[in-house]
Amino acid sequence: MFDNLTQKLTQTFKNLRGQGRLSEENISEALREVRLALLEADVALPVVKDFIGRVKAKAMGEEVTRSLTPGQVFIKIVHDELVHLMGDHNDRLDLSARPPAVILLAGLQGSGKTTTSAKLALWLQEKEKKRVLLVSTDVYRPAAMEQLAHLGRDIGVDVYPTRANERPVDIARRALEEARRRNDDVLIVDTAGRLHIDSEMMAEAQELARAVNPVELLFVVDAMTGQDAVNTAKAFDAALPLTGVILTKTDGDARGGAALSVRAVTGKPIKFLGVGEKVRKGLEPFHPERMASRILGMGDIVSLVEQVQQEVDEDQARRMADKLRKGKGFDLEDFREQLRQLDRMGGMASLMDKLPGMGELPAEVQGQLQDNKQFRRLEAIINSMTAEERRHPDIIKASRRRRIALGSGTNVPEVNRLLKQFEQMQKMLKKMGKGKGGLSRLLGMNPKAMMKGGLPFR
Template sequence: MFDNLTQKLSQSFRNLRGQGRLSEDNIRDALRDVRMALLEADVALPVVKDFIQAVRERALGEEVTRSLTPGQVFIKIVHDELVALMGATNDRLDLQVRPPAVILLAGLQGSGKTTTAAKLALWLTEREKKRVLLVSTDVYRPAAMDQLRNLGRDIGVEVFPSDPSQAPLTIARDALAEAQRKVMDVLIVDTAGRLHVDEEMMREAKDLAAVVQPAELLFVVDAMTGQDAVNTAKAFDAALPLTGVILTKADGDARGGAALSIRAVTGKPIKFIGVGEKVRKGLEPFHPDRMASRILGMGDIVSLVEQVQQDVGQEQAQRMTEKLRKGKGFDLEDFREQLRQLERMGGMASLMDKLPGMGELPAEAQSALADQKPMRRLEAIINSMTPQERRHPEIIKASRRRRIAAGSGTTVTEVNRLLKQFEMMQKMFKKMGKGGKGLGRLLGMNPRNLLKGGLPFS
């Protein structure tokens, strides 16, 4: 997400960094570049105008002209205004009501409501330790009911049985009664969508809201539709008492205009962004400050550490921390586990926008890093080794290398390259382990402590 915008802004800011003084001409040229980058990212024109005006007023003031690092201060101003544009802080779900708290999902057909319902149920179950009941009221698309039923089974969340022959309001009432009877914490209601906004859909959504009295009425919208996403959100907001927005398919949107426009146009916060089609690890709370850092190519280390600790597990992270701290014991078994963990987390593609500087890499380099095939070949090579070889790579001589290559369907050259890379990794980890610094410390620390050092603008 934001790939194109990040590259454009990085090119523009590269000329400002390191300058001892900024003139009005420098600032005007930089603002023109920022304006064009935002418009190319499909940000709504009124939003762009207000944003540029806000940055201009601060940039032409003493905040920049009297600074010893004016280029860095200008970038910080852009960052701060991006944060303000997207809502300043993460807007959490408000579930402080008498259980069950009802979450009603609305949106157009194809926006990903059903998958999002399952993702949200899993997130609430794992992160918030809530007991969740799912229900589909989409009687116009029977496949939606089957889809939700299958997704619920896959993630271990109960789905209230519904049938296309029933009325949506009847389904909603019965599901609410069942959630109350079973003392569920949350009831998530998936509603029907249409190919376009129409009165019948809005009337049905209003009636459902009146029946279940939702604590959260969330609009689910496909980020890849750009300006259409903003216009649709505006239409829904005019008809329904929306409490927030969930942007889906955010990983497929290289422009990011919807994320930057929706809050300003509707006044409603983006609460989550959906990434990928997989239900597990496919939903992230939306943090404007972290997203602004991603847009400016500074990465998002806080979210990265949270993701590692969530997916790897605290106990396993601590074991790896101890190995790295001692500077020994990291073998090919550990390396294989790291590859598997990376795949469980969605591969490098899911981490790239969280790593500082990745947005400035050429598109070809980013594509190569996101490719999962090389990692699978590495794992195949390690799988072809004996347990003793994985624990003691130094015993792998020429004949063993030929056997491993044949067993993994690779070449001796690839086996040699893996062993060389692993040897380099071992040396690097030994250096990082000294004094308890480096990756080991990163895995074991509290992500919130990362915020105490401030943002990397100077």
């Protein structure tokens, strides 16, 4: 998300940093570029006008024009205004009600409500240690009910059984009674959608809301629909007492206009971002400050460290660090495990926008790094090797390479390329193993302490 916007803003700020002093002329020029970049990112025009006006008012002040590093101060102003535009801080779910707290999800058909219901249930179960019950009230699409039941089994969350010949409000009431009987902490209600907004859908959602009195009524919207996402959010907000928004499919949205517009247009906070189709690890809380840093090409090291600490097996990482320090080397078994850990963290695509400076890479290089299919091909090649070959790659000569290529459905040049990449990684890790740091240092970082250190406006 925000790939195009990040590239354009990075170039604008690079030009500004070359200025010894900022004047009204070069500030106006920079603001024109920022305005154009926001419009191309599909940010709503009224939001762009308001944003540029606030940045200009601050940028023309004495603090900027007299600063020894005016370019840095200007970037800081843009960063702070982006944070304000997206909501200032992370808005957590309000689960303070007497259990079971009801969360109702509303939105158009195809926005990802059913998958998001399962993602949210898993997040609450794992991160908040809540007992969760899921229920679908989409009686118009029996497949949606079956999908939720399947997802529930996959993640280990109970789904209340329903039938398509029942009224949605009756299903919701009975599910609430069952959640009370079971002493569940949270009931998540997945509602029906339509291909477009209509009065019947809104009336049903309103009736459901009155029946179960949700503490959170979340609007689920596909970020890839851009301006349509904002207009739809506005219509739902007018009809329902929304408490927040979940943006889905954000990994497929290179522009990001919805994320920058929806808070300003509706006044409702973005609470979560949906990433990818996988239910596991496919939902992340929305932090405006961290997102602003990503947009400006500064990455999001805090979220990256949190992600590594949550997903990487710390004991295994330390064992590998010890192995390298003792000179035992890094073999293809280790390499395969690193590929699997990357996959568990959502692949390179989920990591790239958290790393500073990635937006400056050429689009072609970014595309190659984000190609998760390539990682799966690498793993297939390693899986076709014997245990002896994985532990001692130097024995893999021509005949073995042909056999490995045949077994993995690849070709010999791909096997050669993997072995070359592995050899280069092995040399790099050998150097890292001799000093302090590496992954073990990353695992020991404290995200909260990092946040106190501020952002590197350089």
